[in-house]
Amino acid sequence: MKNKQKNKSFIYIILTLLLLVVTVLGGRGFSSAFADTARYTKVMDDLQLDETFNENDFPDDSSDYSIKVIQIAESVDGDLFVYTYQPSQKSRYIVATSVNMSLSETVNGTRLYDLELLSSSGVFCKYLVKDYSVTNKEIRYYNISTIYRPFDRHIDETTDNENTKNEIAYAVGQLWTVKTVDGPVIYEMTATEVLKITSQMIGFRRYDDGFQWSGTKSCDAHFLLFNCDHKIDYLISADISFYTQSYKALAGSNTEYGSKIPQTAYLRYDDEVSNDGGGWFGKKERWQRMASTTEFMKDTQLTEEETEVFKNYDWVLNFYESEYACEAGGKDVLISALLPFGFIWTIVNSCTTTGTIVSDVTLLRLEFNCNGEIYNIGVVGDKQTGSGKPTNSPADIGFFAYIWNCLKNFFTGKANFIESVVAITVIAVVVVVILLAIKFILFIKKAVS
Secondary structure, three states: HHHHHHHHHHHHHHHHHHHHHHHHHHOOOOOOOOOOOOOOOHHHHHHOOOOOHHHHHOOOOOOOOOEEEEEEOOOOOOOEEEEEOOOOOOOOOOOEEEEEEOOOOOOOOOOOEEEEEEEEEEEEEEEEEEOOOOOOEEEEEEEEEEEEEEEOOOOOOOOOOOEEEEEEEEEEEEEEEEEEEEOOEEEEEEEEEEEEEEEEEEEEEEEEEHHHHHHHEEEEEEEEEEEOOOOOEEEEEEEEEEEEEEEEOOOOOOOEEEEOOEEEEEEOOOOEEEOOOOOEOOOOOOEEEEEHHHHHHHHHHOHHHHHHHOOOEEEEEEEEEEEEEEEOOOHHHOOOOOHHOOOHHHHHHHHOOOEEEEEEEEEEEEEEEEEEEEEEEEEOOOEEEEEOOOOHHHOOOOHHHHHHHHHHHHHOOOOHHHHHHHHHHHHHHHHHHHHHHHHHHHHHHHHHH
16 A cells, blocks of 8 residues: 555656646747756756757867857746857866846846856856846846856967956847746747957056045046947946955065955946045046046046057046055154154055055946947956056156155165165155254253253
8 A cells, every 4th residue: 555655656746747847848939948946957958858959059169268158047946047058168178157147128237147057068068147046027037248257378368458357258149038927938039239348458547635644645546448349429328347355565564455345336428536636735636437538538637658558449437446545644754753763664654555456347238329329238348457557657646655655665675766766865865854853952952951
């Protein structure tokens, strides 16, 4: 009797699974692989559920390092899977890192979703979209613009502008519509237009905020210069993804770093930005969030070296500002004046700087006007990090900032000949002032006594 009950239970389980597969595969507007409740099924098991899938349509190509999205699937557990064709996978193992995806018909609200590799077989891979759960809406959208993989120095070209490529972007341009209406799940895919970045540069300009009680401060204005494969008359809005990481460079010791924090900047054409410029000898300047490089160069005083760089690009996006501080302020001046050899403390303290590193910058979405028509489309652009040096030289960011920079470089062994001369001159002046101050104090003391 017990055996009969066990057999019946087993039969019910088999029938339930068959019904589930038939429900998923039947009545769909577009053939789609489906991942069942198992955590997790193999990539080939999923793809072969689609009767139209033919493995011979996806040849091995050791010279093609791209990643192509060929399918997506939702699971009954609320997971979203992305299936890829990676032609060179048999000869060079590549793992995708993330996708640029919006959950609507438009690319508004697009963001980066990390991917986790679950299964691979030959040129096919199955990824889990992390930090996402399928909603219970009847109609769900997955608007995928781009997929990324790590930069590989053996197969990828480096930049020619002292930037570092972090990840390589590949166009997807697929709007997936998933419908759950009257039972069966229907998958439909529509091709979408994307914009390709043909060249770009990440950098920052350092604007002098002046000498303050706590030190010499500046504003690091981070920008993205780019050219693309689409004609643009003027920019309207954009979304940029990047990471920030605080740092403190201590004199005579290693640099301390904070955690990397993911950020997204939302830019509009009518946004204007400025530095503080409120300290002694500080200068307040203004610039636009989005502009053509021609406009930016007209409104901003660039160095000759910067001009040579900027004129190679059509557009500039000023997406983030951070504070750079050299911790030598009024307190250090008092130490120099009141304590014997206090100037040494002041100079050493001037070598302590704090700031923010901006890295892994990528343009996600761009809205612009072309021939009177408004385009709002996803962007295919590599993740890239700048050189870490301001594009304008220290001499262009204020007198005191330059002096402290010369002293800092001198005592850390990084000064060139001119900076060394400036540093030695300043030290000599300070020593003379201190000697005169001591002589004056002794004279007053003698006169009083």
